[in-house]
Amino acid sequence: MRAVDIITQKCNRNELTKKEIDFFIDGFTRGDIPDYQAAAWAMAIMLLGMSMRETTDLTLAMANSGEILDLSSVVPIAVDKHSTGGVGDKTTLVVEPTVAACGLPVAKMSGRGLGFSGGTLDKMESIPGFRTDLSIAEFIQQLGEVGLVLTGQNDKLAPADGKLYALRDVTGTVQSIPLIASSIISKKIAAGAQAFVPDVKVGLGAFMKNLEDARTLAETMVKIAHLSQRKAVALLSDMNQPLGLAVGNALEVKEAVETLKGGGPADFREHCLVIAAYMLVMGEKTGDIQEARRMAESALMDGRAVDRFRALVAAQGGDTRCVDDRGILPRADLIETLTSPHAGFLKEIHAQKVGETAVLLGAGREKKGDAIDPAVGIELQHKVGDFVSKGDSLFRIHINNENLLSSASQKLIEALQWSDQPVEPLPQFYGVVQEEDTSLISSSTCI
Numbered sequence: 001m002r003a004v005d006i007i008t009q010k011c012n013r014n015e016l017t018k019k020e021i022d023f024f025i026d027g028f029t030r031g032d033i034p035d036y037q038a039a040a041w042a043m044a045i046m047l048l049g050m051s052m053r054e055t056t057d058l059t060l061a062m063a064n065s066g067e068i069l070d071l072s073s074v075v076p077i078a079v080d081k082h083s084t085g086g087v088g089d090k091t092t093l094v095v096e097p098t099v100a101a102c103g104l105p106v107a108k109m110s111g112r113g114l115g116f117s118g119g120t121l122d123k124m125e126s127i128p129g130f131r132t133d134l135s136i137a138e139f140i141q142q143l144g145e146v147g148l149v150l151t152g153q154n155d156k157l158a159p160a161d162g163k164l165y166a167l168r169d170v171t172g173t174v175q176s177i178p179l180i181a182s183s184i185i186s187k188k189i190a191a192g193a194q195a196f197v198p199d200v201k202v203g204l205g206a207f208m209k210n211l212e213d214a215r216t217l218a219e220t221m222v223k224i225a226h227l228s229q230r231k232a233v234a235l236l237s238d239m240n241q242p243l244g245l246a247v248g249n250a251l252e253v254k255e256a257v258e259t260l261k262g263g264g265p266a267d268f269r270e271h272c273l274v275i276a277a278y279m280l281v282m283g284e285k286t287g288d289i290q291e292a293r294r295m296a297e298s299a300l301m302d303g304r305a306v307d308r309f310r311a312l313v314a315a316q317g318g319d320t321r322c323v324d325d326r327g328i329l330p331r332a333d334l335i336e337t338l339t340s341p342h343a344g345f346l347k348e349i350h351a352q353k354v355g356e357t358a359v360l361l362g363a364g365r366e367k368k369g370d371a372i373d374p375a376v377g378i379e380l381q382h383k384v385g386d387f388v389s390k391g392d393s394l395f396r397i398h399i400n401n402e403n404l405l406s407s408a409s410q411k412l413i414e415a416l417q418w419s420d421q422p423v424e425p426l427p428q429f430y431g432v433v434q435e436e437d438t439s440l441i442s443s444s445t446c447i
């Protein structure tokens with residue numbers, strides 16, 4: 001078999017066999033197939049798509065390119081969630097302790113933020129001392145002992161995806177549904193998950209800008225999970241405006257802790273309850289989604305969820321005082337309030353522009369490896385649909401470099417659209433994709 005023939009097969013719109021996909025991924029992982037051939041292959045997939053069967057074979061080939069964790073000795077059903085990324089998305093920080101508090105142990109490997117979207121690891125690292133570099137042995141041991149673990153992606157798991165993702169990033173081949181779906185699910189399978197809840201974000205601050213693409217991605221992930229003998233239920237959730245009110249690492253930890261204590265912004269709390277409920281159903285804690293939601297809600301209200309968060313922070317060397325004392329988290333030197341130049345109804349708070357402003361302040365990174373400032377960020381004072389009077393507070397900007405204040409303020413003002421007429425609040429979810437919704441999609445369907 002030769003890599004060039006496999007690329008040509010794809011370019012001629014022929015379906016690749018499992019053998020060809022395994023050969024390509026194996027050769028690429030070992031370095032026998034060079035980056036230029038892998039880039040040509042990825043571009044052919046991006047332009048011509050893949051069938052569900054090919055996408056499943058690619059997923060399994062990437063999962064099998066490294067170790068596959070077996071968590072069965074510590075968790076009866078390993079359930080995980082995955083957000084496709086957005087602005088203000090601190091859901092993992094709340095959902096994982098909540099689900100663990102309901103008796104379902106959860107093990108998660110998360111990523112860092114890149115561009116305008118934030119990453120769970122960066123948020124957790126704003127807690128002094130918190131370690132995100134656990135070894136696989138530590139990961140499994142903590143899951144058994146604490147029932148909750150949250151660490152960085154281990155490069156022994158799905159190494160093919162790590163290599164391919166880095167190549168896609170610089171060859172304009174990120175925006176391909178089969179490549180995104182196989183990338184996400186291969187990492188979940190490698191990290192030992194038997195069931196997962198993909199949270200597919202859609203809107204101005206998401207990878208998927210429209211509902212049709214988001215639904216196709218969600219259906220693809222659910223279908224390939226099924227074809228790989230795993231289970232998945234995907235949610236389609238709004239990312240037109242930031243989730244919750246805080247954007248920036250320490251600010252988001254603070255908001256997550258408030259939510260874990262039974263408070264927090266209504267939209268964020270609702271988002272967490274829905275995701276937690278689907279995880280509890282997939283982990284067979286109950287068969288009824290409403291009952292699952294009640295279980296999650298009582299864990300938030302009676303202190304069990306925040307106790308689990310405390311246990312997580314302690315187990316990974318973090319300063320647990322951050323749960324009760326905001327002063328333990330990094331704070332910016334300056335907090336400036338941006339007031340409204342208009343009176344009117346907020347029609348849009350462009351999530352990507354708010355995310356880009358947070359990056360400008362130093363909360364995110366333009367390119368891999370850039371340092372970030374955990375203290376800086378933005379607190380929204382309003383959501384879409386709110387009426388705002390002239391002079392009301394719109395944003396609180398947490399800043400360490402005063403020179404950035406005027407450009408950050410200008411970007412935030414540009415992120416807003418106004419209306420004289422009342423505006424409906426944005427929906428939080430646009431739908432749920434379950435396995436039965438994909439039953440008419442055959443394995444030869446091309447995506």
Ligand code: URA
Pocket residue numbers: 084165174179180181183184
């Ligand atoms: N997240 C991933 O893990 N992979 C992709 O391809 C896109 C988003």
